[in-house]
Every structure is written in C-alpha cells, then in structure tokens.
Amino acid sequence: MTLDEGKQKFLQSWGALGSSWGINRTMAQIHALLLISPEALSADEIMADLQISRGNANMNIRALIDWGLVFKELKPGERKEFFIAEKDMWEVVKCIITQRKKRELEPMLKVLDELSSVADESKEGEAFAEVIKDIKLFSSKADSTLDTLTKADSNWFVGTFMKMIR
Amino acid sequence: MTLDEGKQKFLQSWGALGSSWGINRTMAQIHALLLISPEALSADEIMADLQISRGNANMNIRALIDWGLVFKELKPGERKEFFIAEKDMWEVVKCIITQRKKRELEPMLKVLDELSSVADESKEGEAFAEVIKDIKLFSSKADSTLDTLTKADSNWFVGTFMKMIR
DNA sequence: CGTAGATTTCAGAAAATTGTGAAATCTTAG
DNA sequence: CTAAGATTTCACAATTTTCTGAAATCTACG
Structure with missing residues (x-):
C-alpha cells in the first residue's frame, strides 16, 4: 500500500469511527489529517486536502480546539493561522x-x-x-x-x- | 415531580444520551421504556407510549434484541410477543x-x-x-x-x- | 485611518438519517 | 387447510444534521 492510499484509508476509517461515536465525520477527518501531518496546516490546506468549504473547515477546527485536541500555531512572519494536533x-x-x-x-x-x-x-x-x-x-x-x-x-x-x- | 413527569424526563434524557453516542433516539427510548417497565410490553404498548409507527417500533426492537439488551417474552395463551429489558x-x-x-x-x-x-x-x-x-x-x-x-x-x-x- | 488578507457567521441547500404505513409474509388456533 | 392476528419489509416522506459560500467582521501593517 502506498502512503497516499494509506492516508486516504486512514482519513476514511477515522471519519467513520467518529460517526458512530456521535462526532461528525468531517471533524474526525480533520483531526486525522492533523494527526498524521508532520507540520502544522493552514485552513486552506485542510480545505484542499479534504475537499471541504471554508465555513465547514473553520467550524470543525474551532470545535476541535474547544475539545482541546488541536492547537493554533502562529508562524512568525505569516498572517495565517496554522493548526497542529495533540499527537500523544x-x-x-x-x-x-x-x-x-x-x-x-x-x-x-x-x-x-x-x-x-x-x-x-x-x-x-x-x-x-x-x-x-x-x-x-x-x-x-x-x-x-x-x-x-x-x-x-x-x-x-x-x-x-x-x-x-x- | 410526579411519576409521569419523571418517566417523561427519563425517556427524553436517555434518548438524547443515545443520540450523542451514535445510537438512534428511538432505540434508546424503547430501551429506557422497557427498563422502567415492571412488566414485559407488547409492540403495541411501545408504539402507543412513544407515539411511533409499527415499522419503527419493530425495527428498533429487533436492533435491541441484536445487541442483547432486550429479550422476547412469550406469555402463555397470548399470541403477541412481549419484550423485556435486561435490568442489571x-x-x-x-x-x-x-x-x-x-x-x-x-x-x-x-x-x-x-x-x-x-x-x-x-x-x-x-x-x-x-x-x-x-x-x-x-x-x-x-x-x-x-x-x-x-x-x-x-x-x-x-x-x-x-x-x-x- | 485605510485596506488587504484572514477569519467568522449564518441562511439556505444538500445530504444523511430516521420514521411511516400499507402490503407482504409469517404463524397458529381451530 | 384457512383465516385472523401478528410481524416484517421497504419505498417514500419527514426530520435532523451537516455543508456551502458569500457577506460580515476582525486584524495588523503601512
């Protein structure tokens, strides 16, 4: 299995798991995406990777931050916000x-x-x-x-x- | 609080809890209803108490039986099936x-x-x-x-x- | 300030889930 | 066997949840 296939499968499975635990699929997928990302990602990158709208991305990222599963990361010299997941x-x-x-x-x-x-x-x-x-x-x-x-x-x-x- | 108010509130809360755990509201409510019922109930009684259709009642009762949370009880002389919940x-x-x-x-x-x-x-x-x-x-x-x-x-x-x- | 870039909000659209009810099927007493 | 009563099924309806996208708001740099 290639890395890309594996990532795809992981995002899919984690999303499905979320659904059956009362967490919405997208929120779980954003979490999964950030988990396996070695770098912090911007909202735009998340939108592109998961093919979701800005509004959807924003709302679910905020929710993840509320849960304490994701943190904002500000990169010096960058205007954008980046996001990183708790990995432990x-x-x-x-x-x-x-x-x-x-x-x-x-x-x-x-x-x-x-x-x-x-x-x-x-x-x-x-x-x-x-x-x-x-x-x-x-x-x-x-x-x-x-x-x-x-x-x-x-x-x-x-x-x-x-x-x-x- | 009267018994009827209490039952109502319990059915409502247990149903809501189910929703946030990926179990559908009605299934959780049928479970709640059977939990607090001292007698086994028939599908008709469940339909009446929760104001749901026969199809809905049937499907969710079967699901509860699948999960092992509810049992069929056959009363002698009765053609109908009655249902009882695991209480422990x-x-x-x-x-x-x-x-x-x-x-x-x-x-x-x-x-x-x-x-x-x-x-x-x-x-x-x-x-x-x-x-x-x-x-x-x-x-x-x-x-x-x-x-x-x-x-x-x-x-x-x-x-x-x-x-x-x- | 002014403004460009970024984020947030939210009304309505889309999708997913759940519920209905009537027809089909099954079951059993007679 | 037969028929009444009981259960199951499932196409479609209703409801709930989620998503979109554009407008509103925020933020910080010149």
Whole structure:
C-alpha cells in the first residue's frame, strides 16, 4: 500500500469511527489529517486536502480546539493561522474522556438526582425508583473512575493498571 | 415531580444520551421504556407510549434484541410477543462494551494492521507510521482491557477494581 | 485611518438519517 | 387447510444534521 492510499484509508476509517461515536465525520477527518501531518496546516490546506468549504473547515477546527485536541500555531512572519494536533494518544483519549464526561455524564447525573425525587407507591413507581437508583450508582462510580483515570499519567496506565487487571 | 413527569424526563434524557453516542433516539427510548417497565410490553404498548409507527417500533426492537439488551417474552395463551429489558446495569454495560468492541474496535484494529504495511521514507511517511503504531498500541491495550472487564463480574468490578484505583 | 488578507457567521441547500404505513409474509388456533 | 392476528419489509416522506459560500467582521501593517 502506498502512503497516499494509506492516508486516504486512514482519513476514511477515522471519519467513520467518529460517526458512530456521535462526532461528525468531517471533524474526525480533520483531526486525522492533523494527526498524521508532520507540520502544522493552514485552513486552506485542510480545505484542499479534504475537499471541504471554508465555513465547514473553520467550524470543525474551532470545535476541535474547544475539545482541546488541536492547537493554533502562529508562524512568525505569516498572517495565517496554522493548526497542529495533540499527537500523544493517551493525551487524546484523556481529552475525549474529560470532555464527554463534562458534556454527558455530569448532566445525566444531575437529571438522575432530580428523578430521585419521584416517590410513587405503585408497582411502576417502585420499578422506576429502582432503575434510577441503579443507574445513578453506576454512573457515580463511572464518574469517579474516569476522574482517577484522567488524572493518572500514561506510564501508570500502561504499567500498573494494565498489569493489575491482566 | 410526579411519576409521569419523571418517566417523561427519563425517556427524553436517555434518548438524547443515545443520540450523542451514535445510537438512534428511538432505540434508546424503547430501551429506557422497557427498563422502567415492571412488566414485559407488547409492540403495541411501545408504539402507543412513544407515539411511533409499527415499522419503527419493530425495527428498533429487533436492533435491541441484536445487541442483547432486550429479550422476547412469550406469555402463555397470548399470541403477541412481549419484550423485556435486561435490568442489571452491569450486564447492560457489558453488553454495550462487547458489541461496540466487536463492531468498531476490532475492525479498526484490522485496518490499522493493513496500514502498518505502508513503508515510505519521507517525513510524511515516518509521521504516518508513527501515528499508526501509537494508535495500534493503544487500541490493542484497550481491546484486552475491555476483554478482562467484560469477563469480570459485577462484584469484582465494584469491589476490587474500584478500591484499587481510588 | 485605510485596506488587504484572514477569519467568522449564518441562511439556505444538500445530504444523511430516521420514521411511516400499507402490503407482504409469517404463524397458529381451530 | 384457512383465516385472523401478528410481524416484517421497504419505498417514500419527514426530520435532523451537516455543508456551502458569500457577506460580515476582525486584524495588523503601512
């Protein structure tokens, strides 16, 4: 397989993976493109490589910066902005965990708390309370586990943790 | 909050959560509905509760059965099929991990293997190979970690594992 | 300032996903 | 076997998500 074929396949696969994780295809592809680029790229280069419009590129680059997966890089003497991706996989994963935890797990915990206030004596009410309680228990545990994980450094993760459970 | 308000809010939140995880809203809502239902429900009851068509209900119920999250229950003397959800949260999570691992992580590992065959001496080629290698390393580790996790039983998880890392 | 180059915004277009409902198919009691 | 009831399928409709491109805004140099 040539480098170009490989790049193409990687962009395609990473984009598809993104889709099935609620991240839009283009955002995932921009991320993939920056990951495998040894140099920072400008918006124009990204637009050209992925054949997308300026608006689309801009929005998704901003989103990636929001997630903390991509950084702006200003080259001296250049008016344009260049972009570079976090390359350390463990940092990438920590970023994603942190963000999704904040955006999804924490709001869910809040909702579950509200739902705990439902008190109904019927069979339906009991079943409801039971499910909410279980989900809340599980989610809180997941929450603190993820906190620990994202505070751990890569070496600890690949070393201690992996050895321990395997 | 009344039971009905609570149920409504739960169906809504669980559906929204599904969307941001690449699972369609209706599928997640059917799952939520069955989770909080003390009795098995028929397709007609699900259609009525969620205000969806027969076709939609049927397709998403089948999908949930595929995932192993919902089971058919045949009531003696009844011609209809009834459906019931797996209620144990740890089982639910194991199911989801197992399926997504099979559907996404494993195919990705296969692609990464193919991409490892790219050998290119250029700076771009080196960067590409490096990224692929890192992702592959991380993914294989995730793969075996998830294997261990899904084989572990709930008690081990909530007990040993949680104590260990906290 | 003025302006050229760069970035951002956003209304509407395009694409992708999901839902509908009626016809086809299957199932089983009689 | 037959027919009523149940399930499945799938072409098309509706909805949601994403993308485009041009206008608006920003930025920094002379």
